[in-house]
Amino acid sequence: MSTTYDLITVGGGLGGAALAKAMAERGARVLVIERERRFGDRVRGEALAPWGVAEARTLGLEPLLRATCGHELRWIDLAFAGTQVSHRELAATTPQATGWMSFFHPAMQETVLEAAIKAGAEIRRDARVRAIEPGRTPAATVEHEGRTTTERARVVVGADGRASAVRKWGGFTVRRDPPRILFSGVLLDRHQAPDETSHIFFHPLIGRISLLFPQGGGRVRAYVGYHKDAAPPDAGRDVQCFIAESVRAGVDPNWYAEAIPAGPLAIFEGADHWVEHPYRAGVVLIGDAAATSDPTWGQGMSLTLRDVRVLRDALCGNDDWDRAAHAYAAAHDEHYGVIHRVDGWYSDFFMQIGDEADARRMRALPFIAEDASRIPDTPFIGPDFPAGDDVRARFFGE
Ligand SMILES: Cc1cc2nc3c(=O)[nH]c(=O)nc-3n(C[C@H](O)[C@H](O)[C@H](O)COP(=O)(O)OP(=O)(O)OC[C@H]3O[C@@H](n4cnc5c(N)ncnc54)[C@H](O)[C@@H]3O)c2cc1C
Known part of the structure; x- marks a missing residue:
């Protein structure tokens, strides 16, 4: 069946808009459906970690963000129980050679969506996807300006955030960590x-x-x-x-x-909720729809941009988009898996209360005081660096 679009994204937040830009500038026909007429403050991520800044760079977004809403935070200060323990220049000590980038989230969203329009994507705002029909040529039921239409594409991308309905319509199973x-x-x-x-x-x-x-x-x-x-x-x-x-x-x-x-x-x-292998039957999930990570550790936007880059490269490198999307989903499980594991260590170490947690900290902190590199750097430098059991044991002083 012929389709009007190669790709439809449900949602035009960071994930949907960044993917629309990335694919439209490679010649794909992209439709973005975004519920909000104007973006407002929903209390979301406003600090992109150094590894996320590097992802933004590979997607051509870093200079745009710096020129519009971005503010560089070169340094990071850590304090423990009221005492400052480190003052680190991230821009000089990360492989990505940058600090965090902060911005007002709605301003960032407008910048990225504007870039998608400039790249040739079609955007419908104040529009809502009401249902998805998975399959060889998946369809989205779209409400816009009082009309309901059915739009088909080679793939439909759920980029609809932490309360994703595409997860349900696509028949995905959602897994959850216990509340913490x-x-x-x-x-x-x-x-x-x-x-x-x-x-x-x-x-x-x-x-x-x-x-x-x-x-x-x-x-x-x-x-x-x-x-x-x-x-x-x-x-x-x-x-x-x-x-x-x-x-x-x-x-x-x-x-x-x-x-x-x-x-x-x-x-x-805060608890993570995620889908394993976020692709099936023409429907791909990215960003928070694929994996909503605990916001405490500030990884969500970086993960979203990594999803976008990996999916773009898979789709642009293979005419068989079913295979390409499966390859994306396997890679997603890898990079999200590392972040999820290390975020869990941070939660155990820094947020757990009680005798057992106190004993763990008592054991580990003297070692960390001597060598702060025992705290894994993953939340700053990303999932491509070692984060195995030996790294955990070093962190916990075992
Ligand atoms: C309190 C908090 C703090 C955070 N802090 C950080 C941080 O410091 N650093 C960091 O990296 N991350 C942080 N995050 C995570 C970060 O905000 C998310 O990972 C990121 O916004 C995900 O982007 P997204 O595009 O996947 O989803 P969203 O930004 O949620 O975008 C989804 C879009 O889809 C639209 N939509 C939804 N349903 C439909 C529909 N049916 N039809 C049409 N449109 C639809 C919505 O309007 C929205 O625009 C934080 C999150 C929270 C909650």
């Missing part, structure tokens, strides 16, 4: 945190973490993570409670003295 961390965030103006540095405050003794990602000009995306048994009832509802908990995690209260919210406060269940 609750993660909240809010955008603040007039914040006093140093502007070129990302800040992570671990406080495992009380099951807290706070992360600050400045965006320039006193604007900061602030997050607080809680062990699920240690979150106060107002954690995701009240900004003053959020600030108090960030200070408890170790942030200097003076940084918050004049801070005012610039967007909503929201709280999320």
